[in-house]
Structures are given as C-alpha cells and as structure tokens.
Amino acid sequence: MAKLMGKTDLSQGSASIPNSLILTTQSLTRCFDNFTAVDELNISVQTGEAFGLLGPNGAGKSTVIKMLTTLLPPSRGKAHLAGYDISGQSDGVRRVIGYVPQALSADGSLTGYENLLIFAKLYDIPARRREKQIREVLSFMDLQSASDRLVRNYSGGMIRKLEIAQAILHQPQILFLDEPTVGLDPVARTQVWQLVQELRVNFGTTIFLTTHFLEEADSLCNRVAIMNQGREIITGSPAELKAAIGKPDATLDDVFIHYAGNQLTSGVSYSETARTRRTTQRLG
Numbered sequence: 456m457a458k459l460m461g462k463t464d465l466s467q468g469s470a471s472i473p474n475s476l477i478l479t480t481q482s483l484t485r486c487f488d489n490f491t492a493v494d495e496l497n498i499s500v501q502t503g504e505a506f507g508l509l510g511p512n513g514a515g516k517s518t519v520i521k522m523l524t525t526l527l528p529p530s531r532g533k534a535h536l537a538g539y540d541i542s543g544q545s546d547g548v549r550r551v552i553g554y555v556p557q558a559l560s561a562d563g564s565l566t567g568y569e570n571l572l573i574f575a576k577l578y579d580i581p582a583r584r585r586e587k588q589i590r591e592v593l594s595f596m597d598l599q600s601a602s603d604r605l606v607r608n609y610s611g612g613m614i615r616k617l618e619i620a621q622a623i624l625h626q627p628q629i630l631f632l633d634e635p636t637v638g639l640d641p642v643a644r645t646q647v648w649q650l651v652q653e654l655r656v657n658f659g660t661t662i663f664l665t666t667h668f669l670e671e672a673d674s675l676c677n678r679v680a681i682m683n684q685g686r687e688i689i690t691g692s693p694a695e696l697k698a699a700i701g702k703p704d705a706t707l708d709d710v711f712i713h714y715a716g717n718q719l720t721s722g723v724s725y726s727e728t729a730r731t732r733r734t735t736q737r738l739g
C-alpha cells in the first residue's frame with residue numbers, strides 16, 4: 456500500500472501501471488471565501504477507465520467536477536484533460552468532455568428529439584449530420600419510441616438516459632456524471648449502469664462519476680477515490696478498498712469510517728443521504 460501526498464493509494468500494483476492518462480490533477484484546490492471546499496486534490500485517471508469520486512454530502516465532489524468541466528476556476532493547483540489545461544485551454548477541454556450535472560438538464564416542455572437538437576446545435580454538429588447522430592444516440596439509449604414525446608411525461612430513468620444522450624451526442628472522450636442514479640428506482644438504476652458500462656466498453660469513453668452508492672461504484676468503477684471535507688482519503692479499486700479493511704461484504708460506510716475515523720461528518724450516512732434524495736428534488 457503506497458502512501459501518496461498524505462493519503463492512501465491502494466492502486467499502485469502492476470495492474471494499475473498507467474498506460475495513458477487522460478486526466479490528472481495536481482494540488483487542485485477550490486476555496487469559497489475562507490472555506491476550502493476542495494483541498495489539494497491529486498488524482499489521475501487512465502484512458503478508458505471508469506473512475507468514481509465517493510463521499511458524503513458536502514465532501515467536495517461536485518466542486519471537483521465543476522472545476523474539471525471548466526465551469527468553476529480553481530483557486531490553486533492544476534488539472535489537465537486529454538492534454539488540455541483546464542485553466543488556460545477551456546475551449547479544448549469543452550470539446551472533449553460530456554457532462555451530466557446533478558441538476559436537471561433537459562427541458563420538460565420539449566420532446567426528447569428537440570432537446571437533443573438543441574445540444575447538437577450547441578456542439579456545432581453540422582446540420583447534415585444532426586439527425587443521424589440524434590437517431591443513433593436515441594437508439595443507443597433505447598429512447599427511440601419516446602423521442603417525440605414531451606420530456607415532462609418521461610419517467611425519472613428516461614430523463615436520466617436523455618440527459619446522458621445529450622452529453623454523449625458529440626462523442627466525448629470523457630464523460631462526467633454527477634450522481635447519475637440519484638432518485639432512480641433499482642430497475643432504472645441498473646439500466647443506467649448498463650448503458651454507462653457499454654459506453655466505456657464499446658466506445659472506449661472514459662467515465663468520471665460521483666456517487667454515494669458503493670454498489671454503483673462496485674458495478675461501474677475500476678477505481679474510486681473517497682473524499683471527505685474536501686480531501687481525498689483513499690484511492691483504489693472497490694475490491695481493494697474492501698479487502699484493505701478485511702471485510703469483503705463491507706459497505707461504503709464501513710470503508711469510510713475505517714479510513715476517515717473521527718473526520719466523518721457527523722449525522723451523515725451514505726444510505727441516509729441516498730434515501731433522502733429523489734428525482735422530484737431534481738425536477739424542482
């Protein structure tokens with residue numbers, strides 16, 4: 456077990472020798488006034504892997520994603536995506552990423568197709584290729600039959616799939632998903648997991664997601680980093696994290712309590728947080 460930058464990194468074995476890094480951060484930090492939301496983050500993600508950022512409410516996960524997607528400038532530190540510097544080359548970064556935010560990003564008063572058309576224009580997809588690309592992505596997300604229905608009549612799972620479709624329309628190299636399955640029922644959650652997995656396996660898309668669910672990380676992620684109070688605590692594969700605490704059936708709470716100890720934000724458990732968040736909240 457290697458100690459890196461004051462946190463524990465379990466993924467330093469031969470299986471994890473970097474072949475090609477698509478994302479790296481160096482001491483990435485974001486402060487809001489005197490409050491440090493993300494504190495000296497050092498992570499690296501390999502091309503084609505699924506990387507999960509885990510942590511309780513307020514850990515800093517969304518702030519990391521907002522910096523990496525160029526929506527929020529870092530206070531200090533650096534990050535590079537596909538060779539582009541998030542601070543000086545934001546246009547380059549935006550061309551190679553897709554982003555599904557926590558907040559609702561589809562318009563309920565439009566059809567699925569119309570929502571995708573807006574994104575096709577935003578991404579500058581040439582007019583002659585738009586319809587074909589939209590049809591392809593609708594088919595990939597299994598939404599063809601609903602494409603002409605208003606999104607306000609979609610289920611939570613269908614909305615999530617449409618939001619992912621919007622984010623992959625321009626075939627990004629790396630897809631950011633902020634809490635992709637919050638508020639979804641188990642069937643819809645499994646569907647989203649399968650589609651994200653297919654995206655990675657079939658098209659080599661690198662996946663960077665935040666989640667509260669160890670189950671989700673187990674299903675989707677090659678490696679995860681656990682954050683608390685802005686700091687990265689431990690990084691490794693889900694199996695490594697569980698094995699490291701000697702409990703193969705460990706929950707994220709078990710792993711988290713083991714490593715975070717008294718740094719745990721009081722009163723917040725992953726399961727509680729997950730339970731209290733619903734799609735209706737996303738829909739406002």
Ligand SMILES: Nc1ncnc2c1ncn2[C@@H]1O[C@H](COP(=O)(O)OP(=O)(O)OP(=O)(O)O)[C@@H](O)[C@H]1O
Pocket residue numbers: 487492510511512513514515516517518519
């Ligand atoms: N614009 C902002 N101004 C001030 N504080 C902020 C701002 N954005 C985030 N924070 C604070 O930074 C901390 C990290 O927030 P962030 O949303 O990144 O956490 P998170 O791990 O994504 O939590 P959640 O799971 O609830 O989304 C929180 O304490 C939050 O209140």
